[in-house]
Amino acid sequence: MRDDLLELARSPLTLLLVTLAGYQAGRWLQTRTGGHALAQPVIVAIAVAGTAITVLDVDYADYRGATELIAFWLGPATVALAIPLHRQADRLKGFIVPLLVAVLVGAATSIVSAVLLARLLGADEALEKTLSTKAATTPVAIALTETLGGIPPLAAVFAIVTGIVSAIIAPAVLNLLRIRDRRARGLAVGAVSHGIGASRMLREDETEGAFAGLAMGLSALAISLLVPVLALVLF
Amino acid sequence: MITGLTWLLAFQVLGEVIVRVLDVTVPGPVVGMLLLFVFLRVRRYDDSGSIVRAGSALLRHLQLFFVPAGVGIVAYLGLLGEHALPISVALLGSWLLGLTVVGWTAVGLERLLGAPRDDLPGAGGAAGAGETGETT
Numbered sequence: 001m002r003d004d005l006l007e008l009a010r011s012p013l014t015l016l017l018v019t020l021a022g023y024q025a026g027r028w029l030q031t032r033t034g035g036h037a038l039a040q041p042v043i044v045a046i047a048v049a050g051t052a053i054t055v056l057d058v059d060y061a062d063y064r065g066a067t068e069l070i071a072f073w074l075g076p077a078t079v080a081l082a083i084p085l086h087r088q089a090d091r092l093k094g095f096i097v098p099l100l101v102a103v104l105v106g107a108a109t110s111i112v113s114a115v116l117l118a119r120l121l122g123a124d125e126a127l128e129k130t131l132s133t134k135a136a137t138t139p140v141a142i143a144l145t146e147t148l149g150g151i152p153p154l155a156a157v158f159a160i161v162t163g164i165v166s167a168i169i170a171p172a173v174l175n176l177l178r179i180r181d182r183r184a185r186g187l188a189v190g191a192v193s194h195g196i197g198a199s200r201m202l203r204e205d206e207t208e209g210a211f212a213g214l215a216m217g218l219s220a221l222a223i224s225l226l227v228p229v230l231a232l233v234l235f
Numbered sequence: 236m237i238t239g240l241t242w243l244l245a246f247q248v249l250g251e252v253i254v255r256v257l258d259v260t261v262p263g264p265v266v267g268m269l270l271l272f273v274f275l276r277v278r279r280y281d282d283s284g285s286i287v288r289a290g291s292a293l294l295r296h297l298q299l300f301f302v303p304a305g306v307g308i309v310a311y312l313g314l315l316g317e318h319a320l321p322i323s324v325a326l327l328g329s330w331l332l333g334l335t336v337v338g339w340t341a342v343g344l345e346r347l348l349g350a351p352r353d354d355l356p357g358a359g360g361a362a363g364a365g366e367t368g369e370t371t
Contacts, residue, residue: 019306023299042298046305053309060310067303073293074300076243078264079250080290082271089276094350098341106337114329121321131325135333138304139262147260154311156304158322162330163301170334179338180354181345188338192330199297207353215337217265224260 010058012066015049019067022048035203037168042160042196060153074139078195081213084202088210095183102184103215106191107222108230110135115234125235126150132234134158136223137194137216144227163196170197171204186211191219239289246271 008014026044033039053063064071092099114131123131130150133141138159145155170189179185182205189197190212198216202209250267271286280287308315315322345352 019302020299023296023302040298042301042305045299045302046308049302049306050309053306060307063306064303067306070300071303075247075264075267076240077290077293077297077300078262079243079247079267079271080293082268082275083287083290083294085268085272086275086280087282091353094348095341095345097348098344098350101344102337102340105340106333109336110329110333113332114325117328118321118325121324123318123321123325127318127321131322131329134326135329137262137265138301139264140260143262144260153307154314157307157311157315158326160301160305161308162326164305165327165330166334173331173334174338177335177338179342180352181342182353182355184338184341184345185355187341188334191337192333195297196301199294202294202297205355213268217268220265221261224262228260 006056009056010062012069015053015058015063015066016069018052019045019049019070022046022052037171040164040167040196040200042167043164046160074195078137078139078217081198081217084206084210085214088207091183091207091210098184099187099214100218102187103191103218104222104226106188107135107219107226110192110219111223111227111230112234127154129231129235130154131158132227132231133223134162135192135194135219137220140220140224144224148227148231159194160196163193166193166197167200170200182207183211186213187215190215194220236285236289236292239285239287242286243271243290243293246274 022045023041025048026039026041029044030039030041053060111132114134115128118128118131126149129148130145133144133155136144136159138156141155141159142152145152166189170193174185174188179188186201186208189201194216198209198212201212246267247264249270250265251263253266254261254263
């Protein structure tokens with residue numbers, strides 16, 4: 001009887017329920033705190049699910065397999081980022097050149113600075129390689145780290161941590177930097193912190209969210225092209 | 236809803252096909268996004284269409300889809316703790332540098348080219364062109 005219950009607790013059904021319940025708890029908290037920056041549903045959900053698999057002694061690989069049903073939708077949702085962009089296309093006028101240059105320069109800055117900062121503080125090469133891709137959206141970061149010879153699951157974690165940090169402090173930092181143009185704000189966040197940053201900006205303002213989505217796509221492109229080239233110089 | 240999801244998956248598959256044929260490291264969904272954007276532009280698609288309804292529903296919960304990957308933190312707590320300093324400095328430092336460079340480059344070039352600004356409402360300065368006041 002006890003074993004049966006434990007088996008049920010470790011089944012995909014329960015793990016999916018725990019993940020969704022954690023996400024709902026995060027949304028509830030977000031509403032209750034009036035949208036406080038720290039009350040991001042993704043953080044609450046990760047904390048709840050992470051605690052659950054630790055307590056239940058479930059391997060991460062098993063959890064990942066059980067929740068494939070959720071992770072699957074990341075792909076179609078990424079495709080759907082074209083929608084806010086389409087609605088905002090009129091705002092692209094006079095912004096194409098700044099946009100392309102900024103994304104390219106930003107991608108190079110992200111890659112080089114992550115590697116050099118880590119090296120300065122004594123990280124090993126595998127870690128440096130893994131850190132170099134962290135500004136790209138999670139699926140890209142994983143794929144690139146694999147080709148470089150880094151640690152793919154950690155690349156996912158770094159990309160997500162970067163996104164979470166961004167979701168919490170990006171709007172305040174942008175205000176400090178005196179960047180007020182909504183297109184530039186969205187662009188900056190999307191270029192360095194992909195989907196999680198984009199979803200925060202989408203909550204703030206549709207223009208910011210749309211440009212964050214666009215920047216995420218373009219910088220994923222720029223990083224995919226730049227990383228192999230810069231790797232020749234850096235490693 | 237299902238019609239819209241079918242379209243989204245079709246664009247994702249199309250993106251994957253192109254990535255494989257061209258043999259590039261760019262992920263399929265990103266190519267799919269660019270293709271869908273062109274499609275929506277060309278068709279002058281409006282807000283009542285099935286793709287927009289299904290896509291908006293997914294985007295509302297974009298954060299949820301990152302949770303399974305994020306829980307991976309648990310599996311790497313040891314390694315993360317061992318290299319906490321280089322990891323956190325590299326993550327934060329390069330994030331801040333990237334954010335600043337992208338933001339300032341965009342704003343600077345915009346000023347240089349004399350393009351109309353699109354400032355946040357109430358952030359001081361002239362309100363941007365095309366202000367429609369939508370607050371979602």
